[in-house]
Amino acid sequence: xxxxxxxxxxxxxxxxxxxxxxxxxxxxxxxxxxxxxxxxxxxxxxxxxxxxxxxxxxxxxxxxxxxxxxxxxxxxxxxxxxxxxxxxxxxxxxxxxxxxxxxxxxxxxxxxxxxxxxxxxxxxxxxx
Amino acid sequence: xxxxxxxxxxxxxxxxxxxxxxxxxxxxxxxxxxxxxxxxxxxxxxxxxxxxxxxxxxxxxxxxxxxxxxxxxxxxxxxxxxxxxxxxxxxxxxxxxxxxxxxxxxxxxxxxxxxxxxxxxxxxxxxxxxxxxxxxxxxxxxxxxxxxxxxxxxxxxxxxxxxxxxxxxxxxxxxxx
Numbered sequence: 001x002x003x004x005x006x007x008x009x010x011x012x013x014x015x016x017x018x019x020x021x022x023x024x025x026x027x028x029x030x031x032x033x034x035x036x037x038x039x040x041x042x043x044x045x046x047x048x049x050x051x052x053x054x055x056x057x058x059x060x061x062x063x064x065x066x067x068x069x070x071x072x073x074x075x076x077x078x079x080x081x082x083x084x085x086x087x088x089x090x091x092x093x094x095x096x097x098x099x100x101x102x103x104x105x106x107x108x109x110x111x112x113x114x115x116x117x118x119x120x121x122x123x124x125x126x127x128x
Numbered sequence: 129x130x131x132x133x134x135x136x137x138x139x140x141x142x143x144x145x146x147x148x149x150x151x152x153x154x155x156x157x158x159x160x161x162x163x164x165x166x167x168x169x170x171x172x173x174x175x176x177x178x179x180x181x182x183x184x185x186x187x188x189x190x191x192x193x194x195x196x197x198x199x200x201x202x203x204x205x206x207x208x209x210x211x212x213x214x215x216x217x218x219x220x221x222x223x224x225x226x227x228x229x230x231x232x233x234x235x236x237x238x239x240x241x242x243x244x245x246x247x248x249x250x251x252x253x254x255x256x257x258x259x260x261x262x263x264x265x266x267x268x269x270x271x272x273x274x275x276x277x278x279x280x281x282x283x284x285x286x287x288x289x290x291x292x293x294x295x296x297x298x299x300x301x302x303x304x305x
Contacts, residue, residue: 119133119135119298119299119300119301120146120186120187120296120297120298120299121135121144121146121147121148121162121164121187121278121296121297122146122147122148122185122186122187122188122294122295122296122297123147123148123150123162123185123214123278123280123294123295123296123297124147124148124149124150124185124189124190124191124192124292124293124294125149125150125151125152125153125159125280125282125292125293125294126151126152126153126191126291126292126293127152127153127154127155127282127286127287127288127289127290127291127292127293128152128153128154128288128289
């Protein structure tokens with residue numbers, strides 16, 4: 001699977017990481033949401049961002065030529081919502097991140113990864 | 129720095145293939161078990177919040193007919209609460225010898241509430257960490273390694289000759305970079 005990138009912006013600066021950072025908008029470090037990139041999930045992501053941003057115009061997105069899917073992050077009070085982009089749109093997952101505190105240096109304290117080749121094992125068996 | 133997880137079939141080994149064949153099993157019997165050794169390459173701090181959950185099979189070489197149905201079926205076996213289903217065992221013997229199955233009394237059957245979804249994972253138990261000294265469940269220390277086993281217990285209710293089934297196990301974790 002191609003590496004994923006998490007990007008967010010603050011005060012005009014943009015930070016990009018090649019790991020999957022995730023945090024529920026509130027609460028402990030847990031996976032927030034993960035959706036494969038289908039038409040349905042794209043719609044869901046957009047709708048969600050519009051909802052949390054309370055401003056549809058501030059939740060733009062784009063699908064670049066190399067299939068990097070970008071959802072611009074949204075700031076609401078002290079909460080930041082990250083965008084997750086993938087070099088393979090079939091592997092897109094999305095998370096939100098509350099950057100309060102740890103975002104200051106541009107490096108969040110912890111990551112919560114999505115299922116990847118590294119932390120996933122498939123099992124097959126035959127019932128005879 | 130990205131923190132990577134390495135899951136291997138022997139301690140310190142190379143990454144396991146993305147799909148494991150657990151072999152054949154009759155109804156009311158078990159598949160073979162698979163050893164899973166789990167380590168990471170973090171160099172800043174231990175990884176934490178380690179937990180397992182079952183999901184739909186997305187790995188290569190799928191032999192069944194409907195991966196969604198497989199996931200639902202196997203999860204349903206666990207929810208029946210008869211001791212069948214996808215088994216995670218986090219209780220390695222000390223010492224453990226290759227080929228030795230962990231005590232069945234420590235089997236954890238994956239259920240909807242208990243390993244069946246990303247929102248209800250089975251926390252990695254400190255008892256499964258065989259290298260390193262974790263402070264709490266869910267932690268694999270720096271240079272540490274966990275050892276679990278997985279297998280399937282096929283219930284009697286499944287028709288003989290039902291064919292291939294497949295599911296996937298994911299380990300979620302948090303890492304400091």
